[in-house]
Each structure stands twice: as structure tokens, then as C-alpha cells.
Amino acid sequence: MEERYIIRQEASNLFQFNLETEEEEILLNGNDYKTLALCKKAIAQLKTHAFDDELFVRNNDDIEGPSFKIISTTGKILATSKTYSSFTLMEQEIEILKPVIATSQTIIYKQ
Template sequence: MAGNFEIYKDKAGEFRFRLKAGNGQIILVSEGYKTMASCKNGVDSVKSNASVDARYERKAGNTGKFSFNLKATNGQVIATSESYASEAARDSGVDSVKATAPDASVSDLTA
């Protein structure tokens, strides 16, 4: 099963997207967007930036958890990963986004 972007509305009424791997696990989530068009632009930005390793900001938290942000060419964060228990798991998450995002389908769950 291939990866999939899901566009949905959060409790505040903003549009968000999440990228799910082929196994259904969420590997990336976005910030809130005021419009559907902006949210779709965010998805397109993930698709175009996902394969560029330099766009990933790998982070280690003070609690021993690891995460990453995917950034656009202007340095703005496009989406954030879930927390991982190890550096290796975080790096596998990065690899999963690189492999999944460029060809992932998009589902609109707002309808």
C-alpha cells in the first residue's frame, strides 16, 4: 500500500494534513491553515522538498525523544514528525518521508 496525505479540519476549524506511510502510521503532520488552498500548497511543498536531505531539521529533545521538521527552501517549517524513542527510529522516519511523500496520493477528509 502506498503512502497517503489526508487533509482534514481540526477542532479549531483549520485545515491540516498528515502523511501516512503505507502501513497507515502517521509520519508527518502540518500546522493549521486558514484555507484549503493553503493546505494543498503545503502538501505540494512537502512533495517537492521531501527528497532533499538538507531540508530536514533533526532534533533531540530534553526528554530523550527525537523528532524532525521538514522545511521549505525559505526555512519555514512545513510539517513536523511524531516523537521517536531513538535517533535511529527518527532517521528511519526521515527515510520514510523521503520514500513516501513524492508519489503519495491526497485524500480530502473534509467533505
């Protein structure tokens, strides 16, 4: 499986990225960015800090289910995960995702 960052320009002219599988399953959702350069910078930060576990902020919500956010070293949210069926499954997925986050290529699609 070859995962990749997909950058899209939304109708609002903001840029957003997703980390996706070849089958277009979304692994991480990025925030909206005003410029392509800022969007690329967020991806670069994710890649640089992919193994910094303290930047993975876990949320064990009893109602919605476990999820996590990845923050920058300054505390800004860079990406959010899907909701998982269990905290254990989420933790396993984080460990699987770390090398994927660090090594995936970036593809830009403008709409």
C-alpha cells in the same frame, strides 16, 4: 502499504493534513492553514522537496526523544514527525519516508 495525505477541515475552519498509512497511523503532522489552497500548497512543497535533506531539521532532545521537522525553502515549518526511541531509528525513518512523501496521493475530507 499505501500512504496518503489526508486533509481535514477542523472545527476552527482551519485545514490540516497528516501523512497516514492505510491503517491510519500518522507518519507526519502538518500545520494548520487558513485555506484549503494553502494546505495543498504545503503538501506540494513537501513532495517537491522530499529528497532535500537540508530541509529535514533534526531535534535530538534528551528528555522527549528525537524528532524532526520539515521546513520549506523559506524556513516555514511544513510538517513535524512523531518522537522516536533513538536518533538512529529516526534517521532510518527519514530515509524510508522521503519517497513516500514525494509520491503519496492527497485525499480531502471536510468535517
